[in-house]
Amino acid sequence: MARAVGSERFAMLRAVASTFDSDGYLRRRARAADPFTVPIPRLGDVLFTGSADGVRDILTAPATELSAPTPNPIEPLVGSGSLILLSGDRHRRERQLLMPSFHGERMRNYAGVMAKAARDEMNGWKPGDRISMREAAQEITLQIIIRTVFGVDDADRRAEYTRVITGMMSAYIAPLMFMPELRRSVGGLGPWARFVRLRTEFDDLLTEQIAQRRATGVDGYDDVLSLLLSATYEDGTSLSDDDLRQELRTLLVAGHETTATSLAWALYHIHREPQVRERLLVELGEVTELEQLSKLPYLSAVLQETLRMHPTVSVVLRRLNAPLTIRGVERKPGDVVGIAVPALHFNEDRWPDPDRFDPERFLERKATPFDYTPFGGGHRRCVGASFANYELAIVVATIMGGADLVMPDDERRKRTPRSVPRGIAALPDREIVLQVR
Template identity: 55%
Template sequence: ERIKSYGDIIAAATADEIRSVRPGESIGMRELAVAITLHVAIRVVFSVADADRRTEYTRAVTALMRANTAPLMLVPALRRELGGHGPWARLVRLRDDLDRLLSDDMALRQPDSPAGADMLDVLLSAVDPDATGEPGLAIHDQLRTLLAAGHETTATSMMWALYHIYRDESVRERVAAELAHCRAPAEITALPYLGAVIKEALRLHPPVPIVLRRLKEPLTVGGVACAAGKIVGIALYALHFNPSVWPDPDRFDPDRFLRSRISPFEYAPFGGGYRRCIGAAFASCELAVAIATIMQTLELRMPEREQNRREPRSVARGIAVAPAREITLDVIDRQPVAVTGGGR
């Protein structure tokens, strides 16, 4: 229910991040997308509008994400301190730095006050009668997850969507035509073709390409028996590129999502079941509003050399997979009117 009210924040944050962009420049999609999504995450989680405070959070979250490498996530044996040195010790120090910022903001809130407009208020107002342990530590875990998972995965999806929009002129023209008479974020999130472009980008490039679950009872899939307690995974690339479900699966074709309804057993960029990503609706809203704000504010063009290159591979970047190379767009002009919200 809160997502609609966040549209104005997303539009304002995106406008802030592209305010200084000028014609004749080239902008890197990764740097821009990460800046926008982290700005949005900080504003939505904490309502931090002050630029200096936001910079503190940006530095802390960025440093923590860079230190949280794939080996540390996937190999538990590496998670040990060696006399205060090593990758794990550094990660713990950076986590503690971010936690100090979180604690400072939590101390300014009243736990028994009505939930406000940001996620910190929502968490502080929530009560779990069955919870054990220190409540503050649990909230720190949730806040770190919201800040980390809530921006890097969305940034990756934004990069891929912009890549396909500006690589194919017909796609760009159709999105631009939808946006021509659409300004309010609430209208933007309902645009069918823009929504289809985002869904198709997520099909081709799911930011987290495997969904893991621990089995509560034995399960046999494709003749392979798995015991209770085992961790199994759904490989989203195998699902999203299955030619029996997706004709010509390697082709970027947003119209797939306009021609028919897609089953959650065929398409799962946000996982599935009751553990489906809780931020799925917000991520879709953020992608639509941010892309619309960029397109209605800047006239961009993909350099010819990039258009003629093969599509970049997806490689691991932190907790998500992203284009293996930086994708740049040339700034041709600034448009006179940007997407605006309701005065937030």
């Protein structure tokens, strides 16, 4: 069996050190040799690639030959029956059931809710205020999920969801994610006990919402919960309450912090680059309907470039069910392989001057599924990718049209933040702050 060119004697130490700058680490390793191996606890020596050819080798493999790698650190959050963790025929069936909720007319129905969530957040902004854009974005994206996914409109009820979800997500700290031996409580105390209590509270809220919607029927509702309640598998069966809770938790985890981080990064670059901001405002000034926003070429290019430079997930992993060769390196069944997304998105052969924020590159040439993977790819591409892109377009446009924001001089003098792993997503290593003018 061929040896990965990029393997190295002290890879484990380097891998641990990389948690402080995982994107930079993956880029450096790919530049030195591609593919390369990184030892990951409980997964073994993972073979990574940051080249389009290598990504093609992975993503074009038959669905039956790839599965979700286990163990997965987010399982306590989403549940073992989550789409993210399923493989094979069950994954295919679940994916087919979920996909219609995030496409076409159903998705466009959410535009008004998305814009209102942004306006509600901006209502508290006053001239001179310095706004943490990631905190603001987290509030906006959470309210969008509570309304469009869970179908909760009552203000008091939304406040209860906000309290429980915020607490649950903050309680699931990195040590609990990556060190299962810490997932225990002592006399009902400790981080794990707090997380389990809040997760139970969240499940209770979801159980009540599911029961209420089953009792009243789904007619007249277009939230994702109602769509899932009315959906059936090919054999006519439907999701159980437990299945519903797990998929609703999955949609929260996949669409909250990730989208909020992308939103904060987009606003950072828009306000750091005056020419980008001015061109975007001109394009937005020609829009009369919310539904038009997702089709604007320059806004789309700005968002694509944001996701290129700041993918919220740094690695895409697959466990092999059959032998696979990646750029001449053979791997056997049971091995885990991965896409090093930052290395792929900063590959100079495809992206000239990759450290420069340049939306024009997406106007000049369309990205391929093998050189641009902000939502993964292949048979396991994120089912909510279209929803996330639509949400980003609506919210960015609403903020640009409703608030006059500037980047303060002291913020402009600081270095560009780095993406670092923080729990579920890769986050900026410092606050992104804009000021209301």
